[in-house]
Amino acid sequence: MKNTNLYYFKKKEDVKPIDVVPLNNSNVVCVDSKMKRNHTFELFSPEINKLFYIQATTKEELESWIQALQKASLDLGNPFSVEQKAQVCFYVPDGNAFGGLPPEWEACLKSSGLSKSDIIAHTDAVLDVLKFTDELQNKDMHTSVLSVNESIPISTSVYELVSDPSRKNLFSNLKIGDSTSGEVCIADWGENNIQVAIKIIPITKENTILLCTEINLMKICIHSNIVQFIDSFIDNNNLWIVLELMDGGCLTDILEQFENVKLDESHISYVCLMILRALNFLHKYQIIHRDIKSDN
Incomplete structure (x- = not known):
């Protein structure tokens, strides 16, 4: 991570990043319980309208990541650079097995009819649909829908x-x-x-x-x-x-x-x-x- 950009790589030894995530006004939150994996956080970049799930190796590393990303999202204007090892947490089906996903997401993917190659090719779109479905199912209708009056x-x-x-x-x-x-x-x-x-x-x-x-x-x-x-x-x-x-x-x-x-x-x-x-x-x-x- 450098200044207000997060660069990610396919392999740790790669020199050229796969892509860059703009962090201005981004939102980051710990989602351990949701993802059923320790030290996992959710990062949403409004500039590119994409959602990422990232897993750190320790609690301390998780807290360090979240603090650095929150600082970058505010665009404070102070140059900084953070380099840590993290794992992007999007797990596609391997046969009938799913890893790391909430049970309801696993069920949704299993019943979707999508092949492994389809999911890999359209990872961002699949994540968007899963997140949107999850939000709809968990929405509290008493607070989110107002009466006409x-x-x-x-x-x-x-x-x-x-x-x-x-x-x-x-x-x-x-x-x-x-x-x-x-x-x-x-x-x-x-x-x-x-x-x-x-x-x-x-x-x-x-x-x-x-x-x-x-x-x-x-x-x-x-x-x-x-x-x-x-x-x-x-x-x-x-x-x-x-x-x-x-x-x-x-x-x-x-x-x-x-x-x-x-x-x-x-x-x-x-x-x-x-x-x-x-x-x-x-x-x-x-x-x-x-x-x-x-x-x-």
Whole structure:
């Protein structure tokens, strides 16, 4: 380990490392009981979105590793170098035998139908799936899922939810587009010097409750994979909803250009991961999307 990077090697005598793990903002925790192996810790690197299991040889070495990794994760700016022997703890099946894995992980791998070569070739993906499954099974639903009344500030009057109509003056150079749920404009937002999207929806007796629900939900859906709600106000009995501008088009537009824009497995898996992160956030608030498709 040097400064804020951890280098790992296939064999201790190798000169060239297999890869490097960035340690900035990483998370390290002892997982002896989980892995059923002594002196084992879990290292997650958010920069490359990968999880590693590492086994030290002694308790003292384990504590030394964790202290050094925690220091590196904070990026304190003081150069340092640590060199210790450690064993990467990911054990693949050998025949019917599994070593070092929690029993539930072993059962999952045995029933997966994956071959040893598949697991070795896709170690990171297998670890991600096992960890995700484990987290779901062990999640305490009473603490992780809020009731609707606790999570969503309900209001049944659209006029109580919106900002002062004078804020309309902060948005200029409106360019008309179209949408299935009302008129959509692209506008310049003077406060932040960026472009935004504005949905303009006529308010009627029939859609008032639906509009209240939409605004209530958008206000709590603050997530990097969900279109950001910025503001709302009423002008001439029209509801203006100001949103983050997503001007790259929808996924359908990309799929229709498949002959020219080839999506490989890494692209597809990345899109799926981003969608699942957004859905996971919504489900924590008991919100169901019900219309997941490439057009959206």
